[in-house]
Amino acid sequence: MFTIDGLTWDIPCDIDRVMEVRPSDISGLLMDKTWFNDVLGTYLRYSVTLAANPDDMTAYYQIMETLNAPVDGHAFVLPYNESTIQITARVENVRDVYVMLPGGATYWKGTKFDVIANGPTKEQALGEVIARGMSPLPDVSGPREGDIYIYTNGAWTPYTAPSYADADDMQF
Amino acid sequence: MHLIIDLQEYDRLKGLSFAPGADVTGDTLPINEFAVDVITDAEIAAGQYAELRDELDNLWAKYWIITARRVSESAVRVVARSELALLDGVTLPATMYANTTAAAVLEDVMVRKASAGIVAPIDYALDSTLENIAISGFCPKQSARERLQWVCMAIGAYVKTAFNTMTEILPIENDATPVPLNKTFWRPSVTEGELITEVRVTAYSFTAGTPSTTDQYVTDEGGTHYIVQGQTISLANPNATAAEPDNPVEIEGVYLINGDNASAILSRMAACYFRNRTVEADVIDNAEFVPGQRVAVAVSADAMEGGNIESASFAFGKQARARLTLVAAAPVEAGKLTVEYLWDGNKVHEDKYLLPAGYAYTIENPYLDITLAAHRYIFRPDDATITGTMPALDATVQQSVGVALDLHEGILHVISVDSITEETDEITIGVIA
Numbered sequence: 001m002f003t004i005d006g007l008t009w010d011i012p013c014d015i016d017r018v019m020e021v022r023p024s025d026i027s028g029l030l031m032d033k034t035w036f037n038d039v040l041g042t043y044l045r046y047s048v049t050l051a052a053n054p055d056d057m058t059a060y061y062q063i064m065e066t067l068n069a070p071v072d073g074h075a076f077v078l079p080y081n082e083s084t085i086q087i088t089a090r091v092e093n094v095r096d097v098y099v100m101l102p103g104g105a106t107y108w109k110g111t112k113f114d115v116i117a118n119g120p121t122k123e124q125a126l127g128e129v130i131a132r133g134m135s136p137l138p139d140v141s142g143p144r145e146g147d148i149y150i151y152t153n154g155a156w157t158p159y160t161a162p163s164y165a166d167a168d169d170m171q172f
Numbered sequence: 173m174h175l176i177i178d179l180q181e182y183d184r185l186k187g188l189s190f191a192p193g194a195d196v197t198g199d200t201l202p203i204n205e206f207a208v209d210v211i212t213d214a215e216i217a218a219g220q221y222a223e224l225r226d227e228l229d230n231l232w233a234k235y236w237i238i239t240a241r242r243v244s245e246s247a248v249r250v251v252a253r254s255e256l257a258l259l260d261g262v263t264l265p266a267t268m269y270a271n272t273t274a275a276a277v278l279e280d281v282m283v284r285k286a287s288a289g290i291v292a293p294i295d296y297a298l299d300s301t302l303e304n305i306a307i308s309g310f311c312p313k314q315s316a317r318e319r320l321q322w323v324c325m326a327i328g329a330y331v332k333t334a335f336n337t338m339t340e341i342l343p344i345e346n347d348a349t350p351v352p353l354n355k356t357f358w359r360p361s362v363t364e365g366e367l368i369t370e371v372r373v374t375a376y377s378f379t380a381g382t383p384s385t386t387d388q389y390v391t392d393e394g395g396t397h398y399i400v401q402g403q404t405i406s407l408a409n410p411n412a413t414a415a416e417p418d419n420p421v422e423i424e425g426v427y428l429i430n431g432d433n434a435s436a437i438l439s440r441m442a443a444c445y446f447r448n449r450t451v452e453a454d455v456i457d458n459a460e461f462v463p464g465q466r467v468a469v470a471v472s473a474d475a476m477e478g479g480n481i482e483s484a485s486f487a488f489g490k491q492a493r494a495r496l497t498l499v500a501a502a503p504v505e506a507g508k509l510t511v512e513y514l515w516d517g518n519k520v521h522e523d524k525y526l527l528p529a530g531y532a533y534t535i536e537n538p539y540l541d542i543t544l545a546a547h548r549y550i551f552r553p554d555d556a557t558i559t560g561t562m563p564a565l566d567a568t569v570q571q572s573v574g575v576a577l578d579l580h581e582g583i584l585h586v587i588s589v590d591s592i593t594e595e596t597d598e599i600t601i602g603v604i605a
Contacts, residue, residue, distance in 0.1 A: 024489025028454070031470045032353035032524075036456060038489040126227035129490055130458055148585050159583055 002048065003077035004066055009059070013050035015079060020045060022120075039129070041120025044087060046078055048115060052096075052108045060108065067094045073118045089115045173488060175208065175250070176223040177216060177237070184211035186247065190224070190233065192254075192334035193483035194464030196344050196500065197444045198325030201317055202483075203260075204333050204463075205253040206233055212248060216240040222252045226492075230459055233334050254333035255294050258284035259317035262291055265393035266313045268378065269428070274327050275303040278341065281319045295338035302327050302343055309428040310378055310390050310398060326428040328440050330464045334484075344440060348468035348478035348504060350527050351455050357493070360453035360471045362501070366419060368445040369412040374404045374424040375434035390427070400427070405434055407442045421445050444480075449501040451477045457484060457494035467496070468504045470526045476506040478528065505529040510568040511558060513540060515551060520544070520573065527562040534559045537571055550577040552588065 001010045024038040052060040066074070073088045096111035148159040174183040185208050192204040206224055210216065218240045224232040235252035243249045262285050269277060275298055286292035305327045311319055324330060324341065332340040378398040383389035388400045402424070421441065423429070429437055453469040461467055461481060468478035479498025487493045506528050513521040521540050527533055537553035551573040558571055578585040 026487050026489040026491070026493035028493075029358040030354050031356040031358055033358075034354060036354075036357070038491050038493075040490050124490075126458075126490065148583060 002079075004063070004074050006075065007062075007066070008077075009050075009063060011050055011053060011059075013048055016047040016049075017079070018045040018047075019043075039124070041123035043119075044078075044080075044085070044089075044117045044121055046076075046089075046115040047112065049110075049112045052111060054107055057108075060111075064094070064096070064111075067091050067113055076115055078115065085121065087115075087117045087121060088119065089117045092116060173224060173226055173232070175210060176225060177250075178220055180214075182210045182212055185209065186211060188224075188488060191483055191485035192233070192463050194330050194332060194462075194481065196330045196464060196480045196482075197441065198321060201256055201321045201324070201331055203253050203257045204233070204235070205238070205251060205257075206235060207249065207251045209243065209247040209249050211246050213246065215242070216248050216250060222250060224252075226459070231335065231337060232459060234337055255284065255296075255339050256317055256320070256331065256333060258294065259320060260315050261285040262316040264311070264314060264316055264319050266311065266391065268310050268392045268396070268398060269307045271306045271308055273303060274298065274305045274307055274323060277307050277323055278320070281316050281323065282339070283316060296341065297336075297338055298341045299329070299343055302329055302341065306432070307428060308430050308432065309376060310392070310400075311427065312390065313393075322426055322428050325423075325426055325437065326433055328436065332462060332464050335459050335462050342464065345464075345466040345480070346443075347531075348466045348528055349461075350468045350476065350506075350525075350531060351453070351461060351470075353470055353524075353526055355456040356469050357454035357456075360451055360469050360477070362471055362477055363450045363452075365448040365450060367412055367416055367448055368409060368421050369416050369418055370406050370408045370420040371438060371442045371445055372404050372406040372420055372422045372424075373429060373434055373438045373441060374402045374422075374426075375429050375431050376427050377401050377403075377430065378427075403431075405438055407438050409442075409446045411446065444500040447479070447500045447502040449477065449479070451479050451496075451498040451501045453496045453498065455494055455496055457486070457492055457496070459492075461494065461496060467498065468506070468528050469496070469498070470506075474506070474508065474526065476504040476526060476528060477501050478504040505564060507562060507564060508566045509533070509562060510566070511535060511537075512568060512570045513537075513551065513553070513573050514570055515549075515573050515575070520549075520551065529562055529564040531562045532559070533562060537573075539576070540573060546580060548579040549575050552576040 001008060002015065020043045022040050022043050024040050027036055027038045030036050073090045075086065076089050077084050077086050092114045094113040096108050098106065099109055100106050173185055173188060174181055175185065188206065188208040190206040193202040195202055218237045220237055221234055222237050223234045226232060235254050236258060237250060237252045239251045241249050262283055264280065278298055282294045282296045283291040284294050307323065307326055311322060320331065328344050329341050330344055332342055378400055380396055380398055383397055383399050389397050390400055391397050423441060451469060455461060461484065463481045463484050466478060466480050468476045471477050479501030481496050482499040483497045484494040506526055509525045509527050511523045512519050520542055535558045537555060537557060540551040542549050542551060554572045554574060558569055560569065575587045578587060
């Protein structure tokens with residue numbers, strides 16, 4: 001299932017996802033022998049393979065007309081981890097195969113297209129990028145000196161060491 | 173990058189070209205420009221200022237739009253030039269200066285044509301060390317740009333027209349600022365130019381009077397004639413051998429050179445022309461290295477070349493990369509500075525810098541993210557910066573660090589923190605579940 005320009009198509013499809021951390025052309029080797037990677041941002045690219053429903057070819061034709069519209073981009077809602085993501089993306093390489101069978105039966109199959117995000121879904125601010133190399137202290141939800149934290153269930157939480165008591169009720 | 177024109181912001185730009193230059197020899201005053209396709213449906217008018225700014229809103233250039241032409245249904249090609257281009261449109265009268273301060277001369281020079289016969293001042297800043305230098309001598313009828321060039325030659329200045337809100341007139345630098353190794357791309361090239369064997373400068377004096385037929389003379393706007401006498405002084409290149417073919421540089425016909433400033437001008441010209449190397453270096457340049465500035469770049473692991481930035485041709489990604497052309501370049505005595513970071517007396521990290529001898533450095537100490545014996549430590553330096561002066565030879569300085577955070581087997585011990593940034597995901601990478 002995916003959504004183009006507000007229309008959701010609940011049809012069988014395979015969706016390949018590529019997450020590209022894209023460097024710019026100005027990246028290169030530096031005199032300190034390290035690589036300068038000028039990351040523009042993270043761009044998403046999906047390749048969608050869908051199956052036309054022979055009982056609803058009108059919907060299929062509508063999808064194809066939407067996909068081949070000569071516009072800069074479409075508003076897509078596509079799967080992203082456990083949820084979905086909304087991106088403005090261009091459509092490239094729309095292709096399908098027209099099958100003709102003896103006896104006059106015809107249908108479309110092998111429909112594929114690429115969805116390439118027009119902008120990054122993740123991007124660092126220029127100030128952060130320039131300051132790279134200064135290791136930032138992590139966000140551990142406001143620790144104080146002497147605190148101990150443990151990372152559980154995706155978050156840092158205060159950690160209390162288990163205590164024990166010996167036979168004389170001495171606490172450890 | 174984005175443009176601001178008449179308070180309107182345009183952030184959809186394509187094909188930006190920006191390669192500002194500066195001339196420290198006084199030979200020319202380059203007119204800088206940027207050109208860019210602005211993706212917009214709106215019309216953009218020429219004859220107004222356009223500001224080129226980066227994501228952090230730092231100003232890269234404030235230039236006058238020369239042309240704004242629609243090149244497609246969605247794009248307007250904007251070409252904007254530095255204010256020096258406006259000086260070309262103003263003709264200044266022939267003038268004799270007698271101990272006039274540079275500040276006073278420039279008030280008349282820094283103007284643009286506002287309408288027929290009317291000129292308007294251009295905003296500019298003259299460095300305070302140059303303000304009171306006396307200008308004496310004659311200037312013929314010439315454009316304001318050419319007059320500015322003569323003044324720069326006379327007072328030892330160059331014009332900076334990038335990365336500023338107004339044109340700046342600054343003294344020519346002698347000391348080179350090093351470009352860090354981690355901002356210099358592999359690897360700069362050095363070209364040896366032809367050897368200049370001698371620099372000759374002609375100084376002039378003027379006497380009001382009626383010239384004879386054999387006298388050289390000039391005439392000011394009021395019709396007063398001045399008889400001109402010239403005297404040439406010279407300086408031979410100490411590196412030129414007797415076998416070298418004679419190849420002098422002669423500076424003559426600049427009537428603002430006089431007996432008082434000739435030897436200083438000769439020294440400056442010799443410093444430029446006798447250092448006959450050119451260096452091409454690609455650097456990460458987020459508006460830090462500016463045409464006209466004198467910088468030193470590493471050309472190998474242990475050698476640096478210093479020169480004045482004649483031009484900086486920019487390519488833009490997230491950050492900016494500039495191809496710097498350094499002129500009047502020469503080898504710079506340099507040494508390696510090693511900064512050792514010590515924890516309980518043990519070295520946990522070191523950084524190396526290649527710096528010119530005598531350079532007064534200030535190094536910002538980084539937080540260190542280091543894994544030792546299954547502990548992931550964030551070390552914080554005991555001092556924010558290290559300062560000192562680079563000796564002629566290699567040197568080592570030490571900086572103690574303490575543990576700020578200690579991550580071990582999924583448990584994070586907070587040892588010493590002042591503040592916590594909003595960065596996320598950083599420490600989670602090393603979590604041992």
